[in-house]
Amino acid sequence: xxxxxxxxxxxxxxxxxxxxxxxxxxxxxxxxxxxxxxxxxxxxxxxxxxxxxxxxxxxxxxxxxxxxxxxxxxxxxxxxxxxxxxxxxxxxxxxxxxxxxxxxxxxxxxxxxxxxxxxxxxxxxxxxxxxx
Amino acid sequence: xxxxxxxxxxxxxxxxxxxxxxxxxxxxxxxxxxxxxxxxxxxxxxxxxxxxxxxxxxxxxxxxxxxxxxxxxxxxxxxxxxxxxxxxxxxxxxxxxxxxxxxxxxxxxxxxxxxxxxxxxxxxxxxxxxxxxxxxxxxxxxxxxxxxxxxxxxxxxxxxxx
Numbered sequence: 371x372x373x374x375x376x377x378x379x380x381x382x383x384x385x386x387x388x389x390x391x392x393x394x395x396x397x398x399x400x401x402x403x404x405x406x407x408x409x410x411x412x413x414x415x416x417x418x419x420x421x422x423x424x425x426x427x428x429x430x431x432x433x434x435x436x437x438x439x440x441x442x443x444x445x446x447x448x449x450x451x452x453x454x455x456x457x458x459x460x461x462x463x464x465x466x467x468x469x470x471x472x473x474x475x476x477x478x479x480x481x482x483x484x485x486x487x488x489x490x491x492x493x494x495x496x497x498x499x500x501x502x
Numbered sequence: 503x504x505x506x507x508x509x510x511x512x513x514x515x516x517x518x519x520x521x522x523x524x525x526x527x528x529x530x531x532x533x534x535x536x537x538x539x540x541x542x543x544x545x546x547x548x549x550x551x552x553x554x555x556x557x558x559x560x561x562x563x564x565x566x567x568x569x570x571x572x573x574x575x576x577x578x579x580x581x582x583x584x585x586x587x588x589x590x591x592x593x594x595x596x597x598x599x600x601x602x603x604x605x606x607x608x609x610x611x612x613x614x615x616x617x618x619x620x621x622x623x624x625x626x627x628x629x630x631x632x633x634x635x636x637x638x639x640x641x642x643x644x645x646x647x648x649x650x651x652x653x654x655x656x657x658x659x660x661x662x663x664x
Contacts, residue, residue, distance in 0.1 A: 436548050444549045 378454040382447050391442045395430075398449050402426045405457055412456075413463045417471065425471045432474060546627040556608065557629050560586050563621045564635035577614075581621045583632070584612040 385391035403426065406419040415422070433445055455461055456470065479487075547557065561583050568578045585608040587593070592606045615621040618634065625632035650660055 433548060436545065438545050438548075441545050441548050448549070 373458065375458075378457055380450050380454075383443070385439055385443055385446075388439065391439060391446070394446050395442070398446060398453065399426070399430050401453060402449075405453070409456060409466065412459055413461075413466045415463070415466065415471075422471065425473075428474045541626075543623070543626050545629065547629040550628070552628070557631070559608065559631070561625055561630045561632045562586060562635055563618065563625065563632055565637040567638070568640070581615045581618050582612050583615070583621050583625060583630075585609060 383394070385394060403423055406422040406426070409415070409422055410417065410419050433442075436442055436445065452470075456466065547554075562585075563581060563583055565580070566578055566582055568575050585606075587609060588604075588606050593602065593604045595601070596603055613621075613624070615624065622632065622634065653659075
């Protein structure tokens with residue numbers, strides 16, 4: 371497979387309005403959504419494409435209520451870059467499994483579990499440790 | 503509490519005793535506080551990818567105290583942000599050597615700024631819960647060799663012994 375670095379590259383755009391930003395976000399989400407089976411086959415993942423779509427949806431939902439147009443533009447740019455890097459196979463399998471598909475929500479813990487862990491437990495969970 | 507006339511101490515140029523003067527409880531233009539206009543702050547914490555746990559940690563904005571070593575007052579003009587230390591299970595003592603350990607990845611982090619406003623702006627952008635510690639006013643006592651030998655009634659001169 372020949373690598374074309376500019377494949378899927380997009381120029382960074384400043385959204386003219388919130389409606390425009392919304393259209394671009396939907397476009398990006400659709401691209402990710404359609405690429406799910408390809409991501410599974412590219413990285414030989416042991417998950418279904420439905421799970422990949424679920425993980426993608428989670429990431430979009432996390433930023434659903436961002437209203438700052440500048441922040442939305444940056445998020446869109448980062449999403450595009452991530453998309454390009456994923457589909458061009460510029461990532462390792464661990465990047466996809468550990469970062470892209472990592473669950474966003476930690477499992478609910480009972481009072482005693484929290485007590486045994488200590489009261490700072492929530493504050494010291496690293497960002498990308500992969501530990502839930 | 504009702505409105506009371508504000509009593510202030512007025513001081514003239516003379517060294518006589520100060521006399522209290524009643525001021526009418528009328529607000530002049532400088533007393534009226536206008537609410538600050540909402541500032542346009544970018545929500546950088548959404549973009550930066552920093553863990554959302556940081557939003558619940560208080561940060562301190564302060565001016566570091568003077569270094570007692572040869573660097574003198576260097577770097578003490580700048581303002582710093584650092585994170586409050588966690589008191590619970592984020593810290594522990596190494597059972598073998600007694601070293602202090604921490605799981606807190608922000609405890610060694612400190613950020614320097616040129617001014618207080620810069621630091622506040624940064625903390626606001628990141629959505630951090632900040633408080634500003636007022637700087638301690640530095641008083642440099644005047645040093646004068648001849649002061650040691652000045653006559654002051656009622657006060658003993660410095661007697662140095664070898």
